[in-house]
Amino acid sequence: MSRNLFLTGMVRAAWLSCVMIAPAGLAVAQTNDGTPAKGQIDEARAVAADDDIDNWLLHGRTYEEKRYSPLADINRENVDELGLAWSFKIDDDRGMEATPIVVDGVMYVTGPWSKVYALDATSGELLWKYDPDVDRQVAASACCDVVNRGVAVWKGRVYVGVIDGRLAALDAETGEVEWIVDTVIDASRNYTITGAPRIVKDKVLIGNGGAEYGVRGYVTAYDAESGEEAWRFFTVPGDPELPPENDAMAMARETWFGTDYAEYGGGGTVWDSMSYDPELDLLYIGVGNASVWSRKLRSEGEGDNLFVSSIVALKPDTGEYVWHYQTTPGDEWDFTATQQMTLADIEIDGELRKVIMQAPKNGFFYVIDRTDGTLISAENYVPVNWAEGIDIETGRPIFNEEIARYDDGELKLVTPSGFGGHNWHPMSFNPETGLMYIPAMIGAWYFQAIDESPMPAEKGTYNFGAIITMGLPPEEGSEVRPSAEDIPDLSKLEDREKMQEAWHGRLIAWDPVAQEARWSKDYTAMYNGGTLTTAGGLVFQGTGAGEFFAYDAEDGAVLYETPVNTGIVAAPVTYRVDGEQYIAVSVGWGGGYTLFSGPVAQQAEQQANAQVMVFKLGGTAEMPPAPSPLPEPSVLAQTEMSEEQLAHGAFNFLVHCAACHGVDAISGGVVPDLRYMSQDRYEVFDVILQGGLASSGMPDFSTKLSEEEQEELKQYIARRNEDLREELANNQ
Incomplete structure (x- = not known):
């Protein structure tokens, strides 16, 4: 077995003077001095958000999550005059995934560790900041960086989900805590929150993450005023x-086999997307992958395992089940359906249909009747080999069992990879062009079953129930029969460069009626930002390689581009204050791909540099500088060790360290690349392993590794340091 196989079964207030513009008929709350109160969104204003063109009131701008703005002051003719209006430095240089919410001249945005910032939307002046004071060791229990995707604002409060599982309600004027609740149902399991809350009918809706660590998924509604639980x-x-x-769980239980799923948690976490149809009064939630990944282990190799990898429609008042559509029955490839769900009314075959559209991880674009969950159409938007297509009559995938299912113990190369053909990065739908703009990804993973995967006794270890590693994407429709010898050794520069070339990103302008791409753009980096589209005929997107683009929404012509000195993974928003339109985006390289997949994520050649950047026509602010380049690597002292001991050190690195510091100790530019460790830090590495940097998020491994194993791990890092210095010398 190649040494770089990921054994995933083991691894694991200042005031504003701006004029408040409100929708017709909406009374504007005021403070005692007669100035408009902050954060005043209620049900009427939220439902009418599409008409409130100056603001970005909800996560997807509207309940329909189109991420389309009717603003057109910035358009095809003048977008090349954009310049930076202002930038704001976020405290922590980790991944920035937040969608800013902009209400009446105030921007509310989150950064790493679930911190909330309230900023003047015209100047970037800090009005207040909220720090939930998270225990940094929770980083070991979060699969995909300590990121946060944003807040919800409602009736003078700002709501944020905290990485450790809390949900906080803050005063929109001051940032003071109004109430805080713990959403976690079992403190012995590794629950987290990275998603943005949604608010429907005075209920704050939040899901959790943690399926990779063995949790049971759910979504909870809390009373927005009191924080009391309304339903789950x-x-x-x-x-x-x-x-x-309830009846829904009784139905779901019929699709699970054995009893192991309870021990493994079952998964199905609702860690990102939700949308709402006020007319139908239906709430739609996107459900994630199962725990463990291997269906053989969790469900005796049988069953659809509802409601994993599904869209589920609920009644928002009670949480009662209405219908579901499962995109990947019996999922065991991390093909979540937590990706954005966009609502629209579209003419199909001469009939206006109420649809919900999703491009989940599995690589197929779905158009579904949102009244009852009936599949209308589905086609692959990226290369797919796990299924030959989707049967329109049954709505089920036509599985390519020999290629995809790995319960036979054979090595399988599956595309898309577990990162998906499209992940959490928001897409956008322009009703004028009729196109969906999808930030897509091209990649592949090897899967191989293992005989057993007991739940880890300790927190902070992955529990996938399979061996996975990155592979070269096969040709579309290719009948690939891989062997272990085919697996790239990412410690070798030659193999790494092949992977970096093969894994890449793609912006796709997708026609959901014709189910085909109208145009596309390929990117060097696979992990790129979400999209925004506007009535100005534009599509905005940032890239993992640190560029910010504006495209012509019709044909993809590049109309504007600028470097931003760090990778972008979040989606832009737009708003207008005092008659001037702005484009805002959270920038900062990070996320799950950049941690574990460092050898490939290096294709972006970026480091974390967390900022909020805001552009306007004629903006003249200076671009924040890029982070300092990495220094020349020190020469770390090696002690005499056998190859067997070093191999054991490599194994323990894979189990305990690779999830953050990257496969083969190659960082993706967010957390330190340990091959560049300074001599001073190296000399106290045993202290670090024993909790010396716990306050910075470095876990304490003193109870997980013996002193001998700690020394083996240290010497493995010294060996990788030697490999790096040799590689650099050969490339001079």
């Missing part, structure tokens, strides 16, 4: 010895 909907069955919570 579980997405997978619980303890089979107990009665199901």
